[in-house]
Amino acid sequence: MPGAAFSSFFKEWAILFIFVGLFAACAIFVDGFFDGNNILNIVRQISFLAIIALGQFFVILIGGIDMSASSSIGFTSVLLAGLVHWENVPIALAIVLVLLASIAVGFVNGLMAVYGKIPAFIATLVTMIVLKGVNYLYSNSIPISGLPAGFKNLGAGHIGPIPTPIVILAVIAIACYVFTMHTATGRSIYAVGGNEEASRLSGINTNKIKMIAFILGSFLTAIGAILITSRTMAGQPTIGENMLFDVITVVVLGGTSLSGGRGKVVGVVIAALILGIIDNAMVLLGIGSYWQWIIKGLILAAVVLIDAKTKKD
């Protein structure tokens, strides 16, 4: 029945329809929106969020959640700046070390959630709280400056006409897409999220897959954090403390099921763009920032409602 096929296509790609509709509406009704610079700006703004959301995406795919993201962004920032400014580590090496540290954080999250059998929410909450303390202690609660000028190019520079963060997001998004759609490990992540026990009884090493998800989550979060730090040019313990809400909004808006096993990389990216468009439109329309919170909360509520209704089938 053609009607049924179209409606299931619509449900799968609802996010795309929402995006196109929203874009068109803003282009028509919001002054200043439909401008090359403005649009490029939107994409650049959300690129950090999108990369971090992709990290969270993998953890949610296996049925978990990574609460530690809110502190680990600050942790990455502070550690990076601290290594460069206080330990005189060259920036390139510092970036590598910081990424390794993020893998360790993901490893610890995984260890607690997978082998310790602690629910992911609690395990990562523990990490979040511990890192929060570490951030403030290490930085003495003040921003750490002293990052080399060249570092700014990561977050604020351009490659050709396109801002660098957008290029980095594109590379990461494509890598994530290939990973989820075209690798056995990617397929296994969906399987474990969809039915862990059935996957285990089919020979999948479910513990390993879940560890990979947590580590990937922290790793991508760190990349986002590095880019954010490059824009602010300072290591700040408070960076990212409020980002978790937006991150999870983006992941769920992008069609990822909170119970795991369902979601698309493309959906997450489009959802980040939608959030960026909404933020941008609200600014252009002069809506105050506290109102923005309320509106975003309502959007998340609407999204989750639609998610629940479509899952009922």
Place this chain on the structure above:
Amino acid sequence: MGGPAEQPIIELRDVSKSFPGVRALDHVSFSLRPGECRALVGENGAGKSTLAKIIIGHYTPSEGAVYVGGTNVTEKSGYNVRSSQAMGIAVVHQELQLIPEMNGLENLFIGSYAKRFGLVDRKAMMRKAAEIMDFLGSSVDLTVPIKELRMAEKQIIQLAKAVSMQAKMIIMDELTAVLQEKEIENIYRIIRVLKQRGMGIIYISHRLDEIFEVCDTYTVLCDGRMIHSGEVADVDKDRLIEMIIGREMTQIFPPLNDKFGAPVLELKGFSAGKAFRNIDLTVRAGEVVGIAGLVGAGKTELLNAIFGNYRTTGGEMYWKGEKVNFRKPSAAIRKGIGLVPDERKQLGLVMNFNVVHNITLPSLKRFKKGTMQHRQEREQANQVAQLMRVKATPQQSVVKLSGGNQQKIVISKWVLADSELFLFDEPTRGIDVGAKAEIYKLVGELTAKGKSVIIVSPELEELIGTCHRIYVMFEGEFQTCVSGEQKTQSHIISKLLGV
């Protein structure tokens, strides 16, 4: 049973129901009298649930009329599930209809609390509940939260609820699919008690033996049409099967394979704590070996231990002569063993995956050359699906398939993985007679190709029909192994009970 003068509880006259593109019911008529237990049988998709949903008011007939207690409920609009309940129609099925966190007493009286001075009268409720449980002859603890009760106990409470709401008829939809032998006997007893009291029962089940135990009349549906209706006393099981699948069934069970190879699996003194002890078992290539036993005999634990999914504490296992010790399923899978678990939705399939991705799940490495080879994956999975006669398109999500097709997909996983030994745990649970025959045929085909099969099943007839040899298990130990002429129900049952 009521005499001819007594008015039927419900009557369906020429009821048809169409949905876009499909005619689910086509001119079905029958009636249910007080004290009558009518079997409703047919393959999956024959229209049984549609019929039940029309009776309870969930659907309205496209044609024809439904009479409840003499009243034509199709004429007046507004006959829905709540009004059918008020008119005395109750349903008990496999899905949970109770509130898990509350106890039996509370569930019994939800929505109809006894009140005194406006407050809930607990004593009155307890008295009434005790009356009902006495009447049913059941001792289920009503003070325990539902989630802590066994399936059989939950069903009894649902039945008690129907009685407390003064139901005149109960539709029992596949209750016994999830019950064990003793519990099923208990359900028979309750049905007889209810019949005596004048309750009408519509009994839906795939297990045809049960129908001959408790039902007075039967109605057979096939593709939405009523094939035949009559007295159970006038028909036998073979005739019933013929009517259900619409063609003559000369044999449900194909002839057994007669070419055997070397032993593939040998267990010596295989033990796992309290679950099973000192198990000696051999399976040759091309053989079907059965394991019979009551609940708690240790059958499922044994099967899982062979698969590396249950911790063993002693003994040895030899795979093709080589001593092995599987600590997790992936080790057993690599050697060529596959498990078809008893709960296919919880343990056998990833429900939101499609047919192809489910079939290839144990074999992902095979399609990995850097990235996944999607086309080969699809082709090979399709080949296997067609071999297994799965009725589905490859892109279809398995959640929409029938139980029989879902089970075939689980089996397909291991066929694609080139497994040598197939472990079946209750392979035909909840599957209709036609699909069962398909599965037995597949087992025969596997063994003809030299594969080996171990089947655990509560249905003795199934084991006798498909297995070369049957090990009988009692309280964790093998009592005996029967084959050839000894393979009879009476012989096995006596061993099952440890006699």
